[in-house]
Amino acid sequence: MSKAPGKPSTSVRSRWLRSYAIVLLVPIVLMGVTYFQTRRVIEHEINRANTALLTQLQQDIDSHLEYAYRLSGNIAYNEHVNALLVQQRTLGSAQRITMVEAIKDFKVYNSTSRYLNHFYIYFQEGDFVLTESSNYTSDMYYDLHLADTELTQVNWKRLLGQQYRGQFMNMSSIAGAGKRGMLFMQSLPMGERGAPRATLVVELSEEQLLPTIRNVQAYNQGEVFILDSSSQVLTSSLAEPSDMPGLKGLRGELGTVRSQWRGEEVVISYIQSGRTNWTYAYVLPAKLYSEKAEYVRNLTLVMLLVALGLGTLSAVWLARRNYHPLQRLMQSLALRAKIDPHGRGNEYAYIEEALERTLGRNHEMNRIIEQQKKVLYSNLLLRLLKGRVERGYPIREALREYGIELHSDRFAVLLFYVEDYSGLLGAQDDPGETKHEFVQLILSNIVEELAGHAHQGWMTEIDGMLACIVNVREEASDEAARADLLQLAEEAQRFIGRKFHILFTVAVSNLHVMAEGLPAAYQEALEAMEYKLLYGSQAIIGYDQIRQQDASYLYPLEKEQQLINHVKAGEHAKAQAILDEVIDRNLAEPGLSIEMVRCLMFDMTSTMMKAAMEANLDQSELYAHNLRAVQELTGGSTVAAMRSRMSEFLAEVCAHVTSRRHSHSERLKAQALDYIHAHYADNNLSVNTISEHCGVHPSYLSRYFKSQVGETVSDYINKLRVEHAKRLLAEDEILIKDVGEAVGFFSISTFIRLFKKYEGVTPSVYRETARLE
Template sequence: MNLWLALKKLTQKGLNRIRLLRMSLFNRRSVFIKLLTSYILILLLPLIGGYILYSKVESITTENASHYNLAMLEQFKQSTDARLKEVDQLAQELMLNPKLNLLLNDSSEQPADTYKYIEFIRNFLERHKTKTSDFIYDYYLYFSGSDTVLKWGLKTDSRTFYNDYYRYKHMSYEEWKSKVLRAFHNMEYMPSEVLIQNMGSMPETRDNKPANVITYIQSLPIQDSMNISGALVILIEEAKIKEMIRQIEAVNESAVYIVNDKDQVVMATSQQFDVNPAFLKKLKGESGLKDEDFNGKDVIVSYTSSDRTDWKYISIMPKEIFLQPVYVLKSKAIGLFILCLILGAVAAYLMAYRNYVPLRHIVNAVLQGRSPVLRSKGNEYEFLQNTIEESFMKEQHLQGIISQQVPVIRANFLSRLLRGHVDFRTEPVETMNFLGIQFISDQFTVILIDVDDASGFAEELSERQWASIRFIMSNVSLEIAGEHHQAYFVDLDRNRMALLLNVGNERPEAAEDISQIAEQIKHIIETRFKMVLTLAVSNIHQGINRIGQCHSEALAALDYKMVKGLSVIIHYYELTPAESQYVYPIETEIQLMNYVKSGDFDKAEFLIDHIYETNFRSNPITPEISKCLFLDMASTLLKILNRLRISEREDLAEFINPIKRIEACSTAEEMYSCIKSMYQKVAEVLRKERTDHHQQMMESIAGIIMQNLTNPNLGLAWIADSMNMSQQYMSTFFKKMYGENMTNFIAKKRMEHAKRLMEDKSLTIAQIAQTIGYNNDIVFSRAFKKSEGIPPGKYRETQLRKLEEL
């Protein structure tokens, strides 16, 4: 029994040892797998990071290439628009020519009318031809009344012109005449078409080869779609536009299309992509970028709209053009990934096995009843401890430096926030908390403050003085606004500040509060610190992402200080839609020029006041258009001064650059006063010259009359002929200066001279009559009696009797 128990215990002990050995082997396998798995995961982390980095590089490369291509497309648009400006200028000069309307209304074919056409070609078409660049291939005018086509050096009918000079490859004469010449077109560009030029017998500098041209058409007269009398046609060589495309590297690598508002392709550098209306509907907005798939080919579409025409410029670039280096890098990266994975797996296995050896020794020691030998690993723990402590010290030092820079960082953040450059989807909330920015509601408004005049605060405004001004503005604004709302003050420019107001939720009268805040700021600064302020207040908007809109509204309101003047508060909601054009017709300009040339400033002033009232009182205009109006009036003054040779005259030297003086003004009221003073000074100079000239002229006429009283031919015709003037002008001028006509004046002078001659008793009445220019004494007696009321003989007796009595 004892033996059986002993064997049982021995067997149980053996089984336990076998079970322990099995568990040890299992644990060995489990720990090894865990170590190997850990190392492989560590290996995969940089590989996964490399893949993510590659994806990011590909995305950034695509984005940069897209924006670069869009920038190049913008450059091409600007270059093309600049050249199209030449077309507009040529069209305007020809359409506004007064001779053109006479020819449009003429439907006869008389020789005199033919001479009018030839004179128009010589005086205008040929002159403009020398001024146009090679961008304009050619141009011609069509007059439907006489079926006449005019081109520099050419006058012919439409059929001869089409058959012998210019005709389109895919358009018949009837189609050309109905679609191009007789249909209504308002500054319209036809898609590119092949133009075949025969040129007839005329000498030409161009080769007589077919050329692709874009046709610009303007029906005549302008804006009259019912009574079309003709057309202006300007041909633009497509090769010139393609040449501009070739000069731009990025655009040259892509397919460029020009599309009008009718979804017609005006011009294209390639036909590999189908630019159809369905595709064009996807291109929304003035400009943008899109990823598209054309027949399985990934492309980037960049588009932008012309500022001058209804064109849209489209660039289609296959991604493989700029992603080719990335694709090469991708293939190499995949190979490197596989190699690293194989080598890393081997290294992970070796490292896992190496690190598992001490564990294996421990297991063997346990199984054999031995204690494992522990080896020291040196003082790496000390090193780690010192490194951690040093890192904490550096972090505290860095925190101190950052805290010193918080005001600068905060000002920069608020400035970007005002301009709408902060994306709260990616900007952490902790950033605002770190900068001490905490909003109490989701309602915001912006008040822009312009210091227009600080001379009352300091005579010399140095940077130190401006810093003091901004400090004062900040303290006053925050104190007033912070009573019921959360406010932040931002310096935007030297004399421009912004107040960002976070409106309190408990203030239902927020709009009234904001108005009072603006008024209090303006009142305190202007009364206490003698500065002139202009404030612009935006509407209240909800949402932190609408702060940029608040800033834009305040800027738009601030622009209206040009119209409303300085030292005002402008609310955005008070702005009414203004006219986008001003009233200053050519007839008014000519009338103003005539008043100034004649020196009549009273009438010129009345006309200037009328122009100002029309544009700023009766029919308000925008600040930009108001500046254009005054620049236009300044150019009218330049037209007057150019005829006076201003550069050679010292008395007009101050008016050499009137446009610069207008641009120096900040408000419409200042521009109005400046333009009126300039017109007044020029009118006074011209009036003085005119007065001196008239005085000299009157003295000359009076001298001729007194020296020629004995001449029987003395009269209006004789004097006008002597001074090389017309009788009508001489008569009008004399009566205006003397208040009576010249005949009465001559008769009066002759009678005065006759009275003096009558004192001589030796002279008879007949002799006196001949002496003062009368052919006989009868005519003289009638004239004398008409002037004095008695005959000359009786007058003489009366005068002699009076002399004897004396």
């Protein structure tokens, strides 16, 4: 196929062909692995079958050879044989009767095994042979049974004169090639040392063993060998028994080894009898394994060639067929795109670059449009809030452009002042511009969603705060709408504070109509936000709460003089009462303006400074404390914070006055400690109760106690209670719960936690340790 105009030099079609070729390698590799695994399986199965045949042969022969052991035992303990062993020198009539009785027993013994030819006993001192049918002199027995063998009579008697303990022997190694079989030799009496008195010889029939052996041989045309415990061949399936080198090194109960025999490689499977210590070996030519594996190999090769041929044809056809759509796409892009296809890699790289350029341009255009839309949207809301919309401006149509459909003509404004969001970012984070925008995003999304439950709302940033324009539903009354707005503010504070740890104050305006009323609603929300100084942080301030304002506050001269007198006398409780009375009375008056509240705080602060100077106190720290209070007031602190600061200042002034009169420092410490030791068992004991008893402010007492004692009041009380609890745990048998209550702990869990904190173990463990000690 001719190369298309503008087509890159490296074609995707060639890559597809290479990919298909790689895919073809997968079945080829799998078939190769299958061949080798199949060869291993064939070898394993042949070896397993050989082992099974050998196991059957071993069990069959062992079951019959066991008879030789039982026969030797029966003969060794036969009373007639034992009598002949003792009296074999003189054979009288009694001894001959004993022989007859023994022969009767022998006939019974010889009737149960098909592997047994016959057996005889040679008596050394009597020089006679006793068989299962008769008795002979040694000369007569040799002439009848052994004269035709290569074993001389002298060697035969020498053989019988040796000591045997149930030993099997190959008959051919004794009698020569003229006779085959196995012998079982046992000296009598059994267990006696030295020269034997008699020797039991059991001849095993090799004619009966060979058919069983040849049955195994016939399975795979191998050779069977039976070896004794010293690896000597007892018998085999060969016509002439012979040794082979590989049989000498067989180890273990069973296994398979490879060796060389008669010029070819053989595989020897073997198994050892646990009863006779004989080894049964099956020698099989290794070529039999190869013959069975070659068939699998040839079949595998044929299938590989077929798969390779068909796969190659399929790969070429599929590559040509799949490349046609891509070729048409490349031709279309080359006509429309302004990108040179040469030097761009393959077709995919060219298409990817063209698409990335197109999508990049579209993304950039959409981003710019969205940014402009957000700016225009925020600008529209700011213009509505600040009344910068010209008369007759189509507000509904403008909002509809941003997907906003008004529910009614009534609006309200909620103003949000963010005070703290360190819990969201973490102490280590720096609250920069990006994090501030993140906080605004959280507030905007959540407030708009909450507003949408009953009405609808839109958030925007204005003058360093966030404003939410709420459009009230048509069917909602004014009272219900105002209740919904307050509930919206409460839910926003609760949810955002709990989930995101963002703290803020909310100001809520009244309801107004359409665009002309939005600037008024925003101004109402701004005025309400001013009163966060009075209501404190995280407050919800409605414009209805601040609409009516009185001109001034009430601070009579007699109250001011009383406050000065109490301070000069060091009477903190009475001075604090005057301070609380004046502040509570003025704050209780509805509509007191925030400016008047600031003036009241300044006035009362100056009163306390005047009292300190009239008391002739030369304490620079008091003035520094008062300066901080003034700075907080001018800095916009809340009334609650200012009140707390003034109370602390008042406590310090009174404490210094009392200290000058009565060395109050040491007496306050002693008074506090005495009170703690006297009331440690009271679970209501706290800094407040101690400060009330001592007549000082709680915050002052806390700082004073820490500086004098070295630890906080709560730590000192808890340690004192734990020490008393240790005494009760060591001496009394009361319940741990009762111990905790007896020393002033409110709950057993608190008792256990604090006890373990200071002692390192729980109360129960401490009690057990104390008992052991």
